[in-house]
Amino acid sequence: xxxxxxxxxxxxxxxxxxxxxxxxxxxxxxxxxxxxxxxxxxxxxxxxxxxxxxxxxxxxxxxxxxxxxxxxxxxxxxxxxxxxxxxxxxxxxxxxxxxxxxxxxxxxxxxxxxxxxxxxxxxxxxxxxxxxxxxxxxxxxxxxxxxxxxxxxxxxxxxxxxxxxxxxxxxxxxxxxxxxxxxxxxxxxxxxxxxxxxxxxxxxxxxxxxxxxxxxxxxxxxxxxxxxxxxxxxxxxxxxxxxxxxxxxxxxxxxxx
Amino acid sequence: xxxxxxxxxxxxxxxxxxxxxxxxxxxxxxxxxxxxxxxxxxxxxxxxxxxxxxxxxxxxxxxxxxxxxxxxxxxxxxxxxxxxxxxxxxxxxxxxxxxxxxxxxxxxxxxxxxxxxxxxxxxxxxxxxxxxxxxxxxxxxxxxxxxxxxxxxxxxxxxxxxxxxxxxxxxxxxxxxxxxxxxxxxxxxxxxxxxxxxxxxxxxxxxxxxxxxxxxxxxxxxxxxxxxxxxxxxxxxxxxxxxxxxxxxxxxxxxxxxxxxxxxxxxxxxxxxxxxxxxxxxxxxxxxxxxxxxxxxxxxxxxxxxxxxxxxxxxxxxx
Numbered sequence: 001x002x003x004x005x006x007x008x009x010x011x012x013x014x015x016x017x018x019x020x021x022x023x024x025x026x027x028x029x030x031x032x033x034x035x036x037x038x039x040x041x042x043x044x045x046x047x048x049x050x051x052x053x054x055x056x057x058x059x060x061x062x063x064x065x066x067x068x069x070x071x072x073x074x075x076x077x078x079x080x081x082x083x084x085x086x087x088x089x090x091x092x093x094x095x096x097x098x099x100x101x102x103x104x105x106x107x108x109x110x111x112x113x114x115x116x117x118x119x120x121x122x123x124x125x126x127x128x129x130x131x132x133x134x135x136x137x138x139x140x141x142x143x144x145x146x147x148x149x150x151x152x153x154x155x156x157x158x159x160x161x162x163x164x165x166x167x168x169x170x171x172x173x174x175x176x177x178x179x180x181x182x183x184x185x186x187x188x189x190x191x192x193x194x195x196x197x198x199x200x201x202x203x204x205x206x207x208x209x210x211x212x213x214x215x216x217x218x219x220x221x222x223x224x225x226x227x228x229x230x231x232x233x234x235x236x237x238x239x240x241x242x243x244x245x246x247x248x249x250x251x252x253x254x255x256x257x
Numbered sequence: 258x259x260x261x262x263x264x265x266x267x268x269x270x271x272x273x274x275x276x277x278x279x280x281x282x283x284x285x286x287x288x289x290x291x292x293x294x295x296x297x298x299x300x301x302x303x304x305x306x307x308x309x310x311x312x313x314x315x316x317x318x319x320x321x322x323x324x325x326x327x328x329x330x331x332x333x334x335x336x337x338x339x340x341x342x343x344x345x346x347x348x349x350x351x352x353x354x355x356x357x358x359x360x361x362x363x364x365x366x367x368x369x370x371x372x373x374x375x376x377x378x379x380x381x382x383x384x385x386x387x388x389x390x391x392x393x394x395x396x397x398x399x400x401x402x403x404x405x406x407x408x409x410x411x412x413x414x415x416x417x418x419x420x421x422x423x424x425x426x427x428x429x430x431x432x433x434x435x436x437x438x439x440x441x442x443x444x445x446x447x448x449x450x451x452x453x454x455x456x457x458x459x460x461x462x463x464x465x466x467x468x469x470x471x472x473x474x475x476x477x478x479x480x481x482x483x484x485x486x487x488x489x490x491x492x493x494x495x496x497x498x499x500x501x502x503x504x505x506x507x508x509x510x511x512x513x514x515x516x517x518x519x520x521x522x523x524x525x526x527x528x529x530x531x532x533x534x535x536x537x538x539x540x541x542x543x544x545x546x547x548x549x550x551x552x553x554x555x556x557x558x559x560x561x562x563x564x565x566x567x568x569x570x571x572x573x574x575x576x
Contacts, residue, residue, distance in 0.1 A: 230273060
């Protein structure tokens with residue numbers, strides 16, 4: 001489980017707004033790209049942008065290090081922490097050029113370079129010390145690791161898609177609760193996130209005391225909201241319209257021509 | 258935060274991607290294919306109890322321009338009532354704002370798939386002629402397709418030929434065949450600016466490839482038809498000089514050297530099928546004789562048989 005609280009040992013006095021997701025664990029209410037924010041001269045904007053990138057990529061990065069670099073869980077945790085701390089400290093993400101590759105590819109390439117350098121230097125990053133330390137739920141990430149036939153690059157992409165959808169489901173839950181549409185989310189959870197294949201619109205109508213047509217309409221509405229949330233999250237971590245469209249197609253399972 | 262299994266992930270991607278037909282009379286069945294602008298889905302029309310193909314914009318964010326373009330595409334096709342042009346039944350907007358239109362669901366195969374299993378040159382030429390006729394009909398109504406290629410032509414289960422995907426079609430204010438002064442104007446507020454390249458490279462006329470949008474007329478489609486004909490002939494060991502000449506004329510670099518219309522091209526294909534002289538090729542005397550013999554094979558055989566019998570009788574009746 002991601003704990004969106006962050007402590008920064010090298011800079012202990014930190015504005016609470018700069019915590020990952022803010023003090024209420026909410027993401028910045030903005031549609032501006034975090035990639036653009038990473039280039040900002042404003043420290044606060046850059047910090048927020050970095051938090052968004054960290055939130056979106058730490059788990060795929062951790063799993064990728066475990067799989068591709070065959071790192072044990074302790075090393076993978078340290079390398080993940082070290083990679084993001086180093087990236088923020090040196091403002092690596094500001095160097096991203098959207099005309100050369102997608103941000104996802106850029107980040108993965110940076111990650112490979114970082115791990116390779118660490119291995120070459122024979123270093124073993126210690127959590128703590130002088131670097132930033134983020135409270136990330138590595139224990140849960142570890143339980144999610146499963147063997148895969150995919151190439152490391154495809155595996156990274158797949159895990160990123162999974163993570164983006166997971167974040168979007170949580171954001172959808174929050175929005176539904178805030179807008180008093182808990183039944184909508186419960187229907188979505190029971191039908192679209194179900195473990196039980198026998199759940200039907202009719203059984204849900206019976207369970208929630210609704211007409212089947214109402215179940216249909218509620219589900220259609222909440223799916224539209226979910227689609228919107230997914231695209232908003234994606235918009236935050238893409239730099240250009242073209243990249244957004246390409247990644248949207250990739251994220252939503254549509255082949256790019 | 259609950260971990261999403263691969264199955265759940267795929268399901269979520271599907272429900273997010275697939276169009277939401279909840280406010281329409283259609284029931285989603287499956288995706289049929291995707292193009293540059295839209296995806297086509299198989300759905301059931303619950304009121305009329307029939308299958309339809311529904312085209313929906315597949316972009317994540319929909320601009321007014323794209324919306325207009327889809328509606329315009331539907332209107333163009335709806336206005337072209339011809340057996341060779343897939344009919345549009347309905348147009349509307351989904352709850353998420355995406356425009357859709359429902360059209361006839363054609364069972365069959367694309368021309369490239371059809372050609373892969375049908376190598377008869379006569380059969381291919383007949384199908385090609387039907388394509389020319391459908392395009393000629395559109396031209397007569399002032400519409401040019403601009404993206405003719407085997408992948409946009411369907412051969413139905415009963416051999417019917419249908420031209421699909423009119424998404425980048427353009428309405429000509431003054432068609433070339435009716436006016437010497439060529440002028441192109443789009444309708445419904447949607448305009449393709451000069452320099453924009455629309456179409457598919459292998460099937461695109463030189464002027465289209467150069468983005469000379471204002472210079473496009475029916476002859477751009479004639480070039481594309483020539484490219485389709487080339488596709489149909491290229492695996493034939495001996496397509497014949499006349500067929501090759503038709504292909505070359507249709508695909509001439511200078512549009513003034515091409516057929517001036519799809520109907521002219523169709524007429525030449527018809528003559529080729531009937532073993533008559535085609536406008537694209539001047540025959541010598543031997544070729545004329547050869548074609549005459551080929552066309553009148555039965556008569557020639559009868560005459561030859563008669564002559565052989567006469568010779569036989571002459572020799573056998575000698576004392």
